[in-house]
Every structure is written in C-alpha cells, then in structure tokens.
Amino acid sequence: MGMTIAEKIIAAAAGVESVKPGDIHTVELDRLMSNDGPTHLTIDMYNNLKNPRIVDVSKLVWIVDHNVPCDSVKTAASHKKMRDFAKAHGIKFYEGAGVCHQVMMENHVTSGELIFGADSHTCAYGAVGAFGTGVGCTDYLYAMVTGKSWLLVPETLKFNLTGKLNDGVYARDLILSIIGMIGANGANYMAMEFGGDGLKTLNMSDRIAICNLCVEAGAKTALMEVDEITLDYLKAHGRAPKHVFQSDADAQFAKVYDIDLSAIKPIVAKPHFVDSVVDAKECVGTHIDEAFLGSCNNGRIEDLRVGAELIKGKKVHPLVRFLVVPASAEVYRQALAEGIIDTFMEAGAIVMNANCSVCWGSCQGVIGEGEVLISTGTRNFKGRPGHKPSFVYLASAAPVTASAIKGEIATADMIS
Amino acid sequence: MDKFTGKIWVLGDDIDTDIIIPTEYLALKTVQDMAPYAFSPLRPELAGQIKEGDIIVAGKNFGCGSSREQAPEIIKALGIKCVIAKSFARIFFRNSINNGLLLIENDKLQGDVKEGDEITVAINEFIECHGKQYPVTSLPQNLVDILNAGGLVKAMQRRNNLKV
Numbered sequence: 108m109g110m111t112i113a114e115k116i117i118a119a120a121a122g123v124e125s126v127k128p129g130d131i132h133t134v135e136l137d138r139l140m141s142n143d144g145p146t147h148l149t150i151d152m153y154n155n156l157k158n159p160r161i162v163d164v165s166k167l168v169w170i171v172d173h174n175v176p177c178d179s180v181k182t183a184a185s186h187k188k189m190r191d192f193a194k195a196h197g198i199k200f201y202e203g204a205g206v207c208h209q210v211m212m213e214n215h216v217t218s219g220e221l222i223f224g225a226d227s228h229t230c231a232y233g234a235v236g237a238f239g240t241g242v243g244c245t246d247y248l249y250a251m252v253t254g255k256s257w258l259l260v261p262e263t264l265k266f267n268l269t270g271k272l273n274d275g276v277y278a279r280d281l282i283l284s285i286i287g288m289i290g291a292n293g294a295n296y297m298a299m300e301f302g303g304d305g306l307k308t309l310n311m312s313d314r315i316a317i318c319n320l321c322v323e324a325g326a327k328t329a330l331m332e333v334d335e336i337t338l339d340y341l342k343a344h345g346r347a348p349k350h351v352f353q354s355d356a357d358a359q360f361a362k363v364y365d366i367d368l369s370a371i372k373p374i375v376a377k378p379h380f381v382d383s384v385v386d387a388k389e390c391v392g393t394h395i396d397e398a399f400l401g402s403c404n405n406g407r408i409e410d411l412r413v414g415a416e417l418i419k420g421k422k423v424h425p426l427v428r429f430l431v432v433p434a435s436a437e438v439y440r441q442a443l444a445e446g447i448i449d450t451f452m453e454a455g456a457i458v459m460n461a462n463c464s465v466c467w468g469s470c471q472g473v474i475g476e477g478e479v480l481i482s483t484g485t486r487n488f489k490g491r492p493g494h495k496p497s498f499v500y501l502a503s504a505a506p507v508t509a510s511a512i513k514g515e516i517a518t519a520d521m522i523s
Numbered sequence: 524m525d526k527f528t529g530k531i532w533v534l535g536d537d538i539d540t541d542i543i544i545p546t547e548y549l550a551l552k553t554v555q556d557m558a559p560y561a562f563s564p565l566r567p568e569l570a571g572q573i574k575e576g577d578i579i580v581a582g583k584n585f586g587c588g589s590s591r592e593q594a595p596e597i598i599k600a601l602g603i604k605c606v607i608a609k610s611f612a613r614i615f616f617r618n619s620i621n622n623g624l625l626l627i628e629n630d631k632l633q634g635d636v637k638e639g640d641e642i643t644v645a646i647n648e649f650i651e652c653h654g655k656q657y658p659v660t661s662l663p664q665n666l667v668d669i670l671n672a673g674g675l676v677k678a679m680q681r682r683n684n685l686k687v
C-alpha cells in the first residue's frame with residue numbers, strides 16, 4: 108500500500124520499509140530545537156539524571172527568542188543557565204537572531220528530516236517538507252540523551268490547493284479559513300499535507316505561515332510537497348534535501364479537501380479561539396488599543412512589505428500602539444535595506460528587535476485590563492497577551508496595519 | 524492506582540494551556556508556586572478548591588496550545604488524580620504521560636455528570652458514576668508502566684535499575 112509524506116519520513120527514521128497509521132515506531136531524530144521557554148527545565152532534569160549525556164550534540168539547536176532582551180532577574184537566571192550549558196556542551200546557540208522557527212528555517216531545516224522542537228509551532232518546518240513536531244521538555248530530554256523517541260504514525264488529511272489567492276488575500280487567510288472549517292481539534296493527532304497546483308503559487312513565506320499554524324487545528328505536523336520553490340529556497344540557504352518524498356498515488360488519506368484559493372477572503376479570528384473565524388469585514392469598527400505585526404507566523408519580509416506599503420505616508424492612530432517586530436535579524440536587516448523600517452518609524456510605529464514579543468505575552472507589548480489587540484501572532488487564547496480580561500483578534504499583516512492606522516479594526520481597502 | 528474514587532470538577536471544551544497556566548506565572552520558581560494560578564483566566568477560585576484525589580471532567584481538545592510541560596505538572600501538583608475529557612491535544616497528552624498524569628478519553632461522561640459528583644475510575648476498565656458504567660479505551664502497557672512509575676524519567680531509571 109502507498110504511503111503519505113509523513114509515513115515515508117517516519118519509515119525512513121525508523122529504518123523500516125513501510126509504516127501505517129496507528130503503528131508506534133522508535134525513530135532516529137535529525138534535529139532537536141529548544142528555546143528559552145522550557146530549556147531551563149530540561150537542564151534541571153538533565154542534571155538530575157544518574158548518567159547524563161548528550162548522544163549527538165550536532166543535532167541540538169538552542170535559541171533564545173521568547174524574552175529577548177531579557178526582561179527580569181528571573182528570566183536572566185534562566186537564560187544564563189541555558190547559555191552556560193550550551194557553551195559547556197558545545198550546543199549550537201542563538202540569541203537575538205530571531206524567533207526560533209524562523210531561525211531554524213533560515214539556517215538548519217531541510218526536506219525529509221524528522222525534527223523535535225520544544226515548542227508547539229515546530230510544525231512550521233513542513234514548509235520545506237520536514238516532519239517537525241512540538242514536544243515538552245521530558246520528551247526533549249529523552250531525545251537529547253538517546254537521539255531517539257517514539258512516534259505514533261498519524262493519519263493524514265490532504266489539502267489539494269487549486270487556483271490562486273486574490274490580491275489582498277494572504278496565506279494566513281487561507282490557513283485561518285482551513286482551521287475555521289475543520290475546527291481547533293479538526294486535525295488532532297494527524298498530519299496535514301498540502302499539495303496541488305495552487306501550492307505552486309505560494310512562496311516559502313506563505314508556506315511557513317500555513318504550516319506554522321497547523322498546530323492550532325491540533326495537527327501533529329504539517330507537510331508540503333517539495334517542488335522547485337522548495338529546492339530554490341534550500342539552495343539559496345546553502346542546503347540540500349535529505350529526502351524528497353511525495354505521497355504515493357495510492358496513499359491512504361483520512362480525508363481529502365479541495366480548496367480553491369481564489370475563494371478565500373480576508374479573515375479575522377475573534378477572541379478567544381483560533382477557529383472563531385469570520386470574514387474580516389464583520390469585525391470592521393471594533394475598537395483596538397494595540398496592533399502587532401510580527402511572530403514566526405507573519406513577521407517575515409513579505410509581511411512587513413505588505414504593512415509598509417499600506418502605512419507609507421500615513422500615521423499610526425494616536426490612541427493605538429503599533430508594534431512591528433521582524434521575525435529574525437535577517438528579516439530586520441532586509442527591511443532596513445528596503446527602507447521599510449524607516450517607513451514604519453516615520454508613521455509612528457514602535458519597531459522592536461526580532462523576538463516572540465506579545466505573541467506569547469511575556470516580555471513586550473503586554474496589554475492591560477479590557478484592552479484589545481489585533482495581531483499577526485499565533486494565538487488569541489484568553490489572557491495570552493497580558494491581562495486576563497483582554498481580547499485578541501488575529502489577522503494578516505494587511506488588516507493589522509489598516510487597523511493601526513484607523514484606530515479600530517479595518518481592512519486594507521479602507522485605506523486610501 | 525488501579526481503582527479509585529474522587530470528586531469531580533467539570534470544565535468545558537478547548538481548555539488551553541494559557542488557561543491551565545498563564546504565561547505570566549511561568550517565571551515562578553516551582554510548579555507548587557504556579558499551582559495556585561491554575562485555570563485562573565477561567566475560574567480564579569478553582570485551584571484553591573481542588574483537593575487531593577479530585578478528578579477533572581472536561582470536553583473536547585483539553586490541553587490545546589503550547590508545549591509548556593508545566594500544564595500537566597501543575598494539574599498533578601494540585602492533587603488531581605486524573606483528567607477525563609472527550610479528547611486531548613496531542614502535545615499535552617504526551618506531556619501528561621511523561622509526568623505521570625493519567626488521562627482518559629470518554630465522550631459521554633461530561634454530558635451526564637455535574638460538578639461535585641463522585642466517580643470511580645478503574646484504569647483500563649471503566650468509569651462508574653451514579654451506578655452507570657462507561658467503557659474506556661485501554662492505554663498500552665508501556666504507557667501504563669510510565670504512569671505507574673510517575674513519569675518517563677522515573678520509568679527509564681527503573682528500567683535501567685537506577686536508584687530513583
């Protein structure tokens with residue numbers, strides 16, 4: 108019987124001919140990413156082991172991105188623990204380079220790899236056809252010590268994309284629409300695979316945005332078919348694929364969805380669930396206090412360009428804080444070179460260094476009681492960006508920037 | 524812990540990890556320090572009311588959201604014996620087993636019970652409430668071993684004959 112991309116990657120990592128959904132396999136992991144969210148806990152557990160050891164240090168990448176620069180004495184202690192450990196053990200270490208998933212995409216991930224990340228949005232790596240999945244620190248520790256872990260082979264949902272997104276509609280609108288359609292647990296324990304002619308119209312930034320958000324439908328991983336766009340991206344970043352897998356013609360999918368990209372509209376996800384999606388027009392006029400353009404989901408140069416084009420020559424509404432946070436230092440420097448940073452600052456935006464910022468609601472841009480944020484971040488859970496009774500609307504860079512200008516939720520076509 | 528009885532707390536669908544433990548409390552030193560803030564965005568008084576041996580009964584997609592392992596650790600630290608939900612998010616599921624927190628999937632129970640009811644759980648056999656039995660899906664033996672050892676690290680130490 109034929110296999111899906113997810114099944115082929117697991118079979119290769121398990122060293123077996125074939126696998127099927129429901130099987131449990133011990134797999135060899137290619138890469139292990141961890142950030143400053145859980146790593147201090149992993150180190151504590153590691154130090155309590157009777158025979159602590161790292162089986163292959165070249166697999167480990169540690170990235171400080173959640174609280175950068177450090178915002179408190181407690182965080183400083185946690186960062187120091189991580190920094191010192193990484194240095195002592197020769198672990199590849201980034202600090203200030205950007206949000207972990209963007210840094211991983213720019214520097215490490217390649218097609219066909221199996222990657223554990225101690226962060227839920229690790230599924231982003233499917234943009235280049237890698238099986239990335241989020242784990243907690245105990246699973247991470249086990250993988251760090253043994254190089255292996257166990258995986259239940261997931262069923263796969265297939266999304267056949269056709270057509271092309273209309274102008275003013277973005278990959279983020281597509282994935283929010285899909286999450287709205289299948290629900291916040293619609294892909295629970297499953298892989299989400301994307302292919303079809305429509306995929307060819309989506310660039311790497313679009314693909315990362317789509318795969319990154321699949322965990323918000325509960326997915327274990329997301330995977331895109333590898334094509335010329337993938338191979339060009341890898342080549343430009345000095346990497347070759349490990350495996351190029353496509354699903355077999357007779358592969359079994361739990362369900363197949365046909366998605367016409369031209370039918371997708373600008374979307375807003377209302378508080379407090381990512382699957383509470385509506386046509387962006389339905390939210391027009393909603394009061395906001397803060398707007399956030401950034402995150403591993405939507406803080407790449409393509410997103411900043413969308414925002415800059417809208418806001419050029421205009422001003423941020425006087426009652427709104429507009430945070431612009433490039434997803435990586437590389438993105439930041441590109442934006443500087445293109446004059447985009449100047450455009451945002453001229454408009455009155457607050458431009459921050461590359462980090463997770465208010466998307467995870469700890470170190471920057473935290474909002475107060477009853478306040479409203481419109482965000483390109485990953486989640487709109489209750490209280491996530493700060494005060495418990497506060498509200499987050501999720502949208503793409505276009506409505507977020509338009510809203511920052513208007514002082515209330517607006518769509519790009521309302522900015523003249 | 525093959526069979527036990529406890530008082531239940533009933534929660535709804537999509538109880539996410541930011542509800543279980545909001546980001547602002549993750550900087551606290553230990554899970555015991557964090558535990559009083561568990562579920563605070565939803566029910567600030569709940570953590571103080573939960574007693575050792577209580578059980579949570581919830582709807583679908585319990586534990587969705589981030590990979591923060593403090594989420595199951597805190598539920599365990601509150602004394603919760605097990606969580607029964609219509610479904611669990613996958614990262615939370617792994618994290619719970621790895622920390623020795625028992626999870627049971629059942630899609631009928633939540634609709635039949637009210638907060639404060641007592642239920643009996645026989646692991647891998649059934650749940651009983653108001654004299655009615657609900658079948659449960661069996662966990663594979665290796666996961667039961669991890670649960671019984673109190674988590675993955677302890678299970679590995681036990682397997683390798685290391686003193687825990």
